[in-house]
Structure formats: structure tokens, C-alpha cells
Amino acid sequence: MSGGATPMMAQYLALRGEAGDCLLFYRMGDFFELFFDDARQASQILDIALTTRGEHLGQPIPMCGVPVHSAESYLARLIKAGCRVAIAEQVETPAEAKQRGGSKALVARDIVRFVTAGTLTEEALLEPRRANVLAAVCEMRGLVGIAACDISTGRMELEECAPDRLGAALARLGASEIVAPEGWEAMPEGAIARPARGFASDSGEARLKAIHGVATLDGFGLFTRTMLAAAGGLVAYLEHVGRGSLPLLLPPEARAGNAALAMDAATRASLEILEAAQGGRKGSLIDAIDRCVTGAGARQLAEDLSAPLTGAHAIAERLELVAWLHEDGLLRESLRAALRALPDLGRALGRVVAGRGSPRDLGQLRDGLAGARALHDRLGGRGDLPLLLARLLPALAGHGALVDRYDRALVPAPPTERGQGGFIAEGYDAALDELRRIAGNARRAIAALEAKYRDQTGVATLKIKHNNVLGYFVEVPARHADKLMAPDSGFSHRQTMAGAMRFNALALHAEASRITEAGAHALAAEDAHFEELVTMAIAARQAIAQTAAALARIDVAAGQAERAAEGGWARPEIRDEPCLAIEGGRHPVVEAALAAAGERFVANDCRLAPEDRLWLIGGPNMGGKSTFLRQNALIVLLAQAGGFVPAQAATIGLVDRLFSRVGASDNLARGRSTFMVEMVETAAILSQATERSFVILDEVGRGTSTYDGLALAWAVAEAVHETNRCRCLFATHYHELARLAETCEALSLHHVRAREWKGDLVLLHELADGPADRSYGLAVARLAGVPAKVIARARAVLEKLEKGRAQTGGLAAGLGDLPLFAAAFEAREEACDGLRERLRGLDLDALSPREALDMLYELKREAGTDP
Ligand code: ADP
DSSP, rough: OOSSSOOOHHHHHHHHHTTTTTTTEEEETTTEEEHHHHHHHHHHHHTTOEEEEETTTEEEEEOOOEEEEHHHHHHHHHHHOOOEEEEEEEEEOHHHHHHHHHOOOOOOEEEEEEEOOOGOOOOGGOOTTSSSOOEEEEETTTTTEEEEEEEETEEEEEEEHHHHHHHHHHOOOOOOEEEEETTTOOOOTOOEOGGGGGGGGHHHHHHHHHHHOOOOTTOOOOOOHHHHHHHHHHHHHHHHHHTTOOOOOOOEEEOOTTTTTTTHHHHHHHHHHSTTTTTTSSSSSHHHHHHHHHEEEEEEHHHHSSBOOOOOOOHHHHHHHHHHHHHHHHOOOOOOOHHSSSOOOHHHHHHHHHTTTOHHHHHHHHHHHHHHHHHHHHHHTTOOOOOOHHHHHHHHSSSSSHHHHHHHHHHHSOOOOOOOOOOOTTTOOHHHHHHHHHHHHHHHHHHHHHHHHHHHHOTOOEEEEETTTTTTEEEEEEGGGGHHHHHTTSSEEEEEETTTTEEEEEEHHHHHHHHHHHHHHHHHHHHHHHHHHHHHHTTTTHHHHHEEEHHHHHHHHHHHHHHHHTTTTTEEEEESSSSEEEEEEHHHHHHHHHTTTTTOOOOEEEEEEEEEEEEEEEOOTTSSSSHHHHHHHHHHHHHHHHBBSSEEEEEEOOOSSSEHHHHHHGGGTTOOOOOHHHHHHHHHHHHOTTOOOOEEETTTTTTOOHHHHHHHHHHHHHHIIIIIIOOEEOOOOOGGGGHHHHHHHEEEEEEEEEEEEEEEEEEEEEESSSSSSSSHHHHHHHHTTTTTHHHHHHHHHHHHHHHHHHHHHHHHTGGGGGOTHHHHHHOOOOOOOHHHHHHHHGGGGGGHHHHHHHHHHHHHHHHHHHO
């Protein structure tokens, strides 16, 4: 690429234009090369050398490259770093190019696909235990449609929600890539803008019908126009990144808005469900409970935890299966051993349907389906199958013809490379066997030739060798070459090496041609078989996906049963009333961390009911308040996900929405005003929590001054009690809030116990009834290693303050007289205050008579007294 716009440069720049905001991988021989800014960016992310090549417009062109054979690992790193990559391949051979355009012709190149975070199928680029979700969102007539799919397994889901629920829905999906119509004001953060015309319900519907070969989508579920518009955007994007070819897509499922326990992004983050606060899986809920033995099981569990159920019936079905497997340890163990041996059926199918399957993937389909069938036969004989399992069972069988064919067609362990052949089994195709026999005979004949030539020439060191350039040849040390150089020797000279000479021989050439020819035919035959086997898998894709899903569901249940057996967990009882009774509840993550340090977790009870639904929890810092709050939220979540819970016993009244909020100072790392964040999140709870919701509030109000904080905490607790009427655990260090118990009849006081013993603070982590007696702040400070001198000084200051408090009635003096919950009254007062502010701000002397009159009208309107 030298000088101005060489043909190659022109080709490159055209492809670069097509690649848009993706990096362009430009194939040159055995390398993918990147140029210009792409090269700068990629070399930095990949930490590879940035060089230059030729020049463009008088400037050297920055360049870097990655070898084609190891491109996947580089792609993985670029994708992780948030890049998208367009792959430009050579779409003809150099020979074809010459034939087409003469000796100087440039090999044609084209973008064959885009590699993006949400559209991966390669095993090496995917995390086995995590779904990889691509989502398309758009808005239509005041509603938001969401289409989500995991193309590595083909699952697709459509839903619709109010715009203010979009954040929560996206948080549930945890998509690695989101696309949305360009120009949409409510574009989610980080979304990729796509042409708006793709997001049309008509084309969405038409595409789905075409993909699944149906005349109507009714058989799959009820889909709204908004859902279909999002589906249209999704399919259009998939077509774009696949350059017209579509990956595996299973029939869409409609997700009902209220089928899952609603949790917003803040709640998910604060409960650390799939990811710990500091990032990564370690320290998260799923990390502490996942005992699945397959990647598909782990992905299903993650989904279950992201979207726990709200229907008692569906939860009961899952629980019954877990209980069944919990009871029978032997059965569970043997099932898990069988599952562990199975390949990842769903993802192998995804690759095969996407046209990127290998013989090994076909082998995985065969082994996975055969394994499923074996499970089916083992379980089918039992008379005590739980309902859910009985329903899943048929999906495990039914691939007899396919497995049989694959069994006959494929060798036991097919290779990952399709091009080399060798994956079709002996005895499957007589013609192929014959070709292989010919090649084999020729190889044997060549081996025999070596002995014959040695005899004939008398050169004992003569050898027949093979390389990719010459094919088969005869080699002798240079000092013996004369005999073979003789004109009538029957050998013809091919190459002179240092110390050796290479020759051809007629008989050798004949046998070698036989090998080559038979080999090429054999390869072509294997290739044809491969296509045929792939076609069979594609035709059965839905049934195979169902088998994969059934296996995953069984693995999840067996894993939950295993975890329950390991930790002495209980089967929760699910009720359809707003209660929550947990005996001996534990926090699985904190318990595991303590166990690792050889410490014991103190189990605690929680009993919420309509007449006692708000627990105010005090006690010293580090006393275990947050842990208690979260363990109860997690127990609800685990129960509604259909699993056992870390408790001695639990009765869970179904929860529609779960909220978890932590006072701001725990989140100082975040950029925005943390107190602002805390208040935005609290506002969301107050506007959304229902009588069926469960809310945990941890030190709300902590992020601001003492008076502000106390006032807000007070008002929030009151509102939760009076207006939302949800079940709520409220941890606070404001003693003053205890006075709420006098006026709020469904609020009760609790505290985590602590004791001072010989001047040391002992945190018991035990929950007790009644208000906290004191805060132990100084004792905690001492525990934390604050110097004794400072503690002594603090004690002196504290005494002074407490004396003052005794005299004045303290921080909350006068709060007892506050009229309670006079919402209407408060609102009116606030409006009036607004008016007062306006009046106070008016400069009467600066107003013209006309302006004064206008102002009077406006104020009157604002005061709401205008008719
Ligand atoms: P708080 O919210 O009251 O400040 P935390 O809930 O953050 O306290 O707990 C502080 C630490 O105490 C935890 O990290 C854990 O090590 C320990 N802890 C909390 N609850 C328990 C418990 N029930 N049993 C044993 N240790 C606990």
C-alpha cells in the first residue's frame, strides 16, 4: 500500500466505510491487518506492536495485525474492551483474481460478518455459565417494546412495558449489547443506534413468520405491535451483523409484565445477585449457591435468579422437583454425574445453525441427545415423578433417528477442523471407504517402494519423504546421488539440498497421484455428508433446543437440591398473603465468607405480617443490620425462584416487587452526588412499592446532615407505613426514630445485640425485640483501632452532648407533636410556600401596572383558586 490511493487502498477505504464504527479486520494472507486509527486503538487494547506500511496522502499508514489462526483470542479481548469488529475476508483465491483481472488483479474482499458482544457464537468467546443477551428496544404509542435473544442458544423473548420500567427490564436481562432506533430521545445508555425503519411491527411480524415458517404467530403467544416492532429491529440487526444470514432463532416467547418479581437496577446491584458490588461473580449470590454441573444449568439458574416467579403454582412445581431430588441423595448424585458428562447441547446447536459448526459440534449434538435419551429411560420407569419432571421428560427423548444417523456417520471424537476430513466413520459410506482404501493401499505401496529402491540402488540410507511443496520424493545423501543421477536410473532429479538430493520416480509419482486424487474425493465426500448432517440438525432445531432446556432445568433443580443438602436449607412454604416468617435465616454469602475464616454465622428470625409489617432495626455499626436485611430479601428471591432457602423454616407471602436501598455513604465510589442518588432511588420505592412488595431500607438518610437525614428517614418510614403499606425492614442508627412506634401501629422496634465486656465491645449479631439502648459508636471506633486518646476525648464530648440532650429533649424534641401523615395538609402547605416564595422575590417598584396585573392573575392561577 504505497503512494496515493492504490487499488488496495481504495478497496480498504471502501470496506472501512462499510464497517462504520466497527474496527475493520482486513484479511491479508495469514493475517488480519488493521490500519489507521483502528490500528492505534487495537494495538493499545491488545498490547501488540504498532508499525507502519507504505503511505497514504504523504503520511505513513499506522498498521498492526493478528494471525488468522489465533484471531479468536484477540477478538475476545477487543469485544471485552467494548469494541465491535467487522471481518473482511478474501472472497476469492489469488488464482481466481488472476483469471478474472490479469496478473496484477487485486483479490476481492468483502465484510463477511460483524463480531459484536451480543452476537457471538464461538465457544472461545462465550462464557459457559452466562447467557449472552442481545436486546432491541423501541417505543411506540407510549409503550416500550423489548426483544431479547441469546443467539448462542437461540432463545428469544418479547415483552412490553411502560417507559419508566425499561431500566428495570434491561437490568433483568443484563444484555451485553442493546440496539435502539436512532434519534430516540430515551435511548438507553450505551445502546447502538440503528436505522429506525428496521423497528416496524409489520416487518417484525413478517420476518418472524418467515423464519419459523408459520402463517401466524398466535401459536407462540400473544404479541403486541410494540413487541413486534422491537423484534423487527432485532432481526434487522442480526441480519446486518451476519451480512444477510441469520443465526439460530427459536420461536419467540411473550413475557408477561407481571410474571416476574420486579426488581430495579439499584436493587439488583445492592443484592449482588449475579455480580458482586466490586464487580465479578465472586462474592455474588449466584456464586454462593450455584451447584449446577453444566454451563446450560448455570445459565438457567442465573435467569431464574434474575427473574424469580410471582405465580404460586409455577413456584410450587419447581419446589416439588427440588424436594424430590433433595430427598433422594443417591438419585441426585447419579443424575448429576450423568449431566456433568454431557456437552453443551444448546450452544453446539447455535454454532451449527449459524453455519459455524464443526464436526466436533455434530459429535456434541449426538452425545448430548444420546445422553438425554439415557436419562429419559432411567427416569421414565419411576412412578413418583414430580409434575414438572413428568412434563420435561418427553423432551429428553425423541431424537432416535438423528442420534442413530449421527452414530453411524461420525467417528467417536470428531475434530474441530472440518477441512481436513477424517470425521466420517468407517462403514457409513461405501464409496468413501473405497477412496480411503485406495489411498491407504497407495501409502502401503509407497512404503514398499522404499525397500525396493534401496535394493535397486544399493543405497541403504535412501528414504521416501513427503512435504507440502514437493509431495512424495526420494531422498539420498549427496555422496550417493550419482547412482540416481544416471540417465537410465529411472529417477529424475528434483531438488538439491545441503548434503542431500531429492528425486522423483515414475512408480512413486503414480502412487502419490492416487493418494492425492482419492484424498480429494474423500474430502469432498465428507464435506457433502457434513452438510447433510447439518441440515438434519437444522430441521430438528426446535426439538433439540427443547431437550437442551429440559436438561438445564433438571440440572438447576438438582443443583438447588445439592446446595440445600449441603447447607441444611429448608423448603419454603409459599402463601398468597402479605406475610413473611423466617426462622433461623442466614445470608449465604456472608455465611460462606465467615465459614472460610472459621467463624460461625448467627441465624436470625424475621416475622412480618399485616399487623406488624415494618421492622425498625437499630444497634451498633457492624452489628449485622445490613446482613439481616439482605438475607431476608435473598430468601424471598431464592424462594420465588423456586429453590430451597437458607433457613430452618420459611413461610413466604408472594412478593410482587422487591426493593433494596442502601444509604449513600456506602457508595462513595459512584460519581454523582451520592445523596442525590439515594433520594432518587428512595423516591422510586415510595412511588412503586405496593402492599404486596417487600422493601429493605438500610440507613436511608445517612448521606446528608444529621437533621436532614433524621427528618427524611422519619418521613420515609412514615410514608412506607401509611401509604405503601408494604413489608419493610428499615435499618437505622437514629435512635429518635424509635418514637415512630408510638404512632405507627404496624411498626415494631428491633435491634442487633451487642455487649460491652471488660471495656471491649462484643457484637453478638443476634436480633432482639425492642429499641437499641445505645449506639456503641465509641466502642466500635475503639474496635477499629482509633487511638485511646481520641476515644477519651470523644467520650468527654459525648457526655456534654448527652447532657444537652437531656435538657432540651434531644434531636427529636417536639417530634411527638407532629401531626401524623397529613398528606393533603402538607401538600397544600407546600403549594402555599411556593407562592410565598414568589411574593417574597417580587420587586414591586420594578413592575409596570400592566405587569403587576398579569402577575396577580398568574399567582391566583397558581394558588389554584381560579375556576
Ligand atoms: P451493620 O449493617 O450493622 O453495620 P453488617 O451487616 O454490615 O453490619 O455486618 C458487619 C459484619 O458482621 C459482617 O461483615 C459479618 O462479618 C458480620 N456479621 C453480620 N451478621 C452476622 C451474623 N448473623 N452472624 C455472624 N456474623 C455476622
